[in-house]
Amino acid sequence: MATNPLPPKARTAIPRQHMPEQEAAERAHNFSEVNLGFNFDITKQEALRCLACANPKCTDGCPVGVKVKDFIELILKGDYLAAAAKVREDDVLPAITGRVCPQEDQCEGACIMSKKFGPVGIGYLERFVADYERQTGKIGLPQNAPPTGKKVAIVGSGPAGLSAAGDLIQKGHNVRVFEALHEIGGVLVYGIPEFRLPKEIVRQEVENMKKMGVEFETNVVVGKTVTVDELLNEEGYSAVLVATGAGLPQFLGVPGEDLCGVYSANEFLTRVNLMKAYKFPEYDEPIYDCRGKNVAVVGGGNTAMDAIRSALRLGAKNAYVIYRRSETEMPARVEEVKHAKEEGIQFLLLNNPVEFLGDDRGWLRAASVIKMELGPADESGRRRPVPIKGSEYELPLDVAVIAVGTSSNPLVQSTTPDLKTRKGGYIEANTDTLKTSKPGVFAAGDIVTGGATVILAMGAGRKAAKAIDDYLCTGTW
Amino acid sequence: METQPFKIVEVRFLAPDVKLFRILAPRIARKQQPGQFVILRVHENGERIPLTIAESNPTDGTVTIIVQGIGKTTKHLNTLNAGDTILDVVGPLGKASHIEKFGTCVVIGGGVGTAIAYPTAKALHQAGNHVIAIIGGRTKQLVILENEAREVSDELFITTDDGSYGTKGLVIDPLKKMIADGRKIDLVLAIGPIPMMRAVAEVTRPLGIKTVVSLNPIMVDGTGMCGGCRVHVGGKSQFACVDGPEFDAHQVDFAGLTKRNALYRDMEKHSLVEFEQHRCKLSEAK
Numbered sequence: 001m002a003t004n005p006l007p008p009k010a011r012t013a014i015p016r017q018h019m020p021e022q023e024a025a026e027r028a029h030n031f032s033e034v035n036l037g038f039n040f041d042i043t044k045q046e047a048l049r050c051l052a053c054a055n056p057k058c059t060d061g062c063p064v065g066v067k068v069k070d071f072i073e074l075i076l077k078g079d080y081l082a083a084a085a086k087v088r089e090d091d092v093l094p095a096i097t098g099r100v101c102p103q104e105d106q107c108e109g110a111c112i113m114s115k116k117f118g119p120v121g122i123g124y125l126e127r128f129v130a131d132y133e134r135q136t137g138k139i140g141l142p143q144n145a146p147p148t149g150k151k152v153a154i155v156g157s158g159p160a161g162l163s164a165a166g167d168l169i170q171k172g173h174n175v176r177v178f179e180a181l182h183e184i185g186g187v188l189v190y191g192i193p194e195f196r197l198p199k200e201i202v203r204q205e206v207e208n209m210k211k212m213g214v215e216f217e218t219n220v221v222v223g224k225t226v227t228v229d230e231l232l233n234e235e236g237y238s239a240v241l242v243a244t245g246a247g248l249p250q251f252l253g254v255p256g257e258d259l260c261g262v263y264s265a266n267e268f269l270t271r272v273n274l275m276k277a278y279k280f281p282e283y284d285e286p287i288y289d290c291r292g293k294n295v296a297v298v299g300g301g302n303t304a305m306d307a308i309r310s311a312l313r314l315g316a317k318n319a320y321v322i323y324r325r326s327e328t329e330m331p332a333r334v335e336e337v338k339h340a341k342e343e344g345i346q347f348l349l350l351n352n353p354v355e356f357l358g359d360d361r362g363w364l365r366a367a368s369v370i371k372m373e374l375g376p377a378d379e380s381g382r383r384r385p386v387p388i389k390g391s392e393y394e395l396p397l398d399v400a401v402i403a404v405g406t407s408s409n410p411l412v413q414s415t416t417p418d419l420k421t422r423k424g425g426y427i428e429a430n431t432d433t434l435k436t437s438k439p440g441v442f443a444a445g446d447i448v449t450g451g452a453t454v455i456l457a458m459g460a461g462r463k464a465a466k467a468i469d470d471y472l473c474t475g476t477w
Numbered sequence: 478m479e480t481q482p483f484k485i486v487e488v489r490f491l492a493p494d495v496k497l498f499r500i501l502a503p504r505i506a507r508k509q510q511p512g513q514f515v516i517l518r519v520h521e522n523g524e525r526i527p528l529t530i531a532e533s534n535p536t537d538g539t540v541t542i543i544v545q546g547i548g549k550t551t552k553h554l555n556t557l558n559a560g561d562t563i564l565d566v567v568g569p570l571g572k573a574s575h576i577e578k579f580g581t582c583v584v585i586g587g588g589v590g591t592a593i594a595y596p597t598a599k600a601l602h603q604a605g606n607h608v609i610a611i612i613g614g615r616t617k618q619l620v621i622l623e624n625e626a627r628e629v630s631d632e633l634f635i636t637t638d639d640g641s642y643g644t645k646g647l648v649i650d651p652l653k654k655m656i657a658d659g660r661k662i663d664l665v666l667a668i669g670p671i672p673m674m675r676a677v678a679e680v681t682r683p684l685g686i687k688t689v690v691s692l693n694p695i696m697v698d699g700t701g702m703c704g705g706c707r708v709h710v711g712g713k714s715q716f717a718c719v720d721g722p723e724f725d726a727h728q729v730d731f732a733g734l735t736k737r738n739a740l741y742r743d744m745e746k747h748s749l750v751e752f753e754q755h756r757c758k759l760s761e762a763k
Contacts (some may be wrong), residue, residue, distance in 0.1 A: 180567065180698070180700050181567075181698060182518055182525075182564070182565040182567070190698075190702075217481075218481065218565070219481065219565050219566060219567040220504065220567070221567060221568070221570065221699075221700055224508070224568065224569060224570060224700075225504050225505060225508060225567070225568065225569070226504060226508070247700070247701070247702040248701055248702065249702070249703065249704045251704070251714065257714065258707060258708075258709060258714060258733055258737065260736060260737055260739070260740045261740075263705070264703060264704040264705075266702055266703045266704065267697060267703035267704055267705045270697055270698065270702070270703050271697065275524065275525070275697065276522075280744065281744070281747060281748055281751060282522060283522045283523075283524075284522060284523050284524035284549060284550060284748055285523075285524040285525070285697075286524075286741040286744035286745065286748075288740070289743075289744070361736065361739075362732075362733065362736030362737070362739075363736075409700065409701055409702065410701075411700060411701070411719070
């Protein structure tokens with residue numbers, strides 16, 4: 001029955017396959033994708049490594065519960081389309097999650113092979129089958145249940161919203177997704193750069209969802225253009241899912257942050273990704289001309305890596321990551337840090353800007369940076385960075401991008417009076433059902449948890465979709 | 478629900494390079510309040526720019542914007558006509574003007590600032606305030622919305638820099654005179670170029686007259702997401718798109734705003750030159 005012809009020993013003997021990449025020196029100057037994807041041979045080699053555990057841990061490790069063992073089995077059978085369809089049963093955005101998930105903390109982190117032999121490259125395999133499916137155009141879209149006649153409004157078209165929409169449409173409900181920006185995808189289109197997630201892939205996935213029957217309306221800022229109450233009471237929606245993300249940029253609060261050349265990561269990345277400022281003047285939206293300039297990002301997460309690697313591609317002469325802790329504490333994915341280093345990004349670890357200094361025109365010319373050392377652990381379990389007195393130095397800079405996290409956007413909460421929020425303005429929602437304090441209204445993703453990952457938001461979207469379906473079927477809150 | 482892209486149903490030049498557009502956008506028309514704005518993107522490769530809503534009609538679902546052709550996007554917009562479409566229009570954004578019965582309100586509109594001030598002036602008038610409108614421009618042709626301003630005010634002053642219409646001088650002059658004459662003023666709303674708003678703030682500051690300005694920093698999303706529009710108000714960083722666009726004029730760091738607005742000047746120039754050349758070629762081809 002088992003498709004894998006190899007005995008376990010032979011499987012573990014195969015080394016984990018490497019992802020082919022664009023050469024670092026080359027890719028540092030273009031926005032094309034860094035990872036090039038597996039070919040058939042590498043895919044087969046990697047799939048052969050799967051031990052097909054009787055009790056696979058990988059699926060438990062996946063926030064949306066992708067049936068990893070089953071789809072790898074289908075790869076080994078050579079039925080890539082069936083493999084992709086298998087992934088799609090639980091994950092509406094396989095080509096995306098195959099690229100941006102932190103697999104090392106999820107499916108691959110849970111893989112039994114991970115300790116001794118290196119985990120099966122589940123993410124790479126997922127990406128391969130999703131790309132194969134897209135290239136053949138034979139998308140294995142699931143069948144929808146008969147129409148229920150119930151309408152669901154989803155606020156926000158990021159990972160949480162899309163994932164919920166995919167599940168709810170399959171249950172036979174009418175689903176309409178409202179997006180504030182002009183393009184569908186939320187952080188997938190404004191945040192994650194082209195070189196990590198080509199926008200064509202997002203567009204294709206959105207097209208797939210349209211084919212499934214999901215309706216999208218762009219240019220609607222819920223809370224401004226229409227309120228949650230109006231959606232429920234006037235537009236005939238039986239349930240509303242708030243999936244607006246954690247969209248408000250945080251700044252450092254140090255002097256000089258309003259100088260020309262200081263950006264939030266949100267702004268910098270939105271200009272580059274959503275508005276395609278890297279193609280100026282073909283596209284109208286401008287961005288600071290980084291060519292030959294000194295650019296620094298402040299922060300150590302994936303967003304920081306995305307921003308600084310974008311700046312490098314825009315032509316920065318020196319591209320720095322300024323991070324107040326050491327590399328061990330950096331929240332960015334190991335792969336992203338590795339890629340950044342290969343491309344020539346300079347890491348100023350245990351450094352922290354205390355002030356931005358401008359010229360007389362009000363443009364950034366330098367940062368005053370202080371060196372840090374690690375003290376005892378703080379409440380997050382990471383060692384607290386402590387400034388070293390008198391260690392300040394001036395770092396010449398033309399552009400600084402602040403990537404120290406985001407907070408909740410209050411637009412929906414402030415216009416929906418009976419929606420309870422907790423500290424930081426995040427929406428209070430039941431952990432299991434994602435029900436809010438307001439009947440008919442659910443909330444999922446970063447707007448509940450604070451900034452997290454694409455896949456966690458997708459997992460939350462699925463959870464909410466299930467609870468919404470229950471609510472619509474039973475009518476009981 | 479909006480039919481996208483957004484259809485232009487009426488256009489009218491109010492002055493050379495100043496064009497009025499009535500756009501079909503029922504959702505926005507239904508919710509708009511004075512002081513709020515839209516962000517629009519003309520076409521696929523276009524930038525997002527904010528424009529204040531001059532008027533809206535919830536019945537026919539239209540919103541009116543008034544556009545001064547200055548850069549590439551606004552000049553491109555001004556080539557559009559009734560029946561054409563705008564790819565994206567989103568709103569209404571920003572906080573609505575604070576309207577109550579203050580008493581005597583002086584509403585000052587410099588150039589196209591008049592278009593932005595108009596809806597708030599109207600609301601102040603409807604709220605029972607004695608509205609004194611001062612509108613002006615460099616020259617007669619640039620004085621816009623005179624009839625509309627007259628309708629929503631109890632007194633109207635018109636100024637032009639060159640004296641070709643109304644009184645020769647700046648829009649601030651009648652205000653200075655009123656203050657010198659000892660007239661009691663409860664609120665000043667000043668909307669126009671930054672130097673004009675700044676000058677008004679300096680005139681009213683010593684007297685402690687409540688003064689409101691509407692700011693126009695560079696924006697991208699308009700929903701608080703990017704922070705590009707941050708301005709210093711009262712020593713605190715505020716996002717004009719969600720905390721404004723109207724602020725207490727006496728608290729605004731106008732110098733900082735001016736500097737930030739100059740951030741992309743070279744690129745804006747480049748875009749404009751390219752656009753003008755392209756237009757010339759197009760008209761030659763015709």
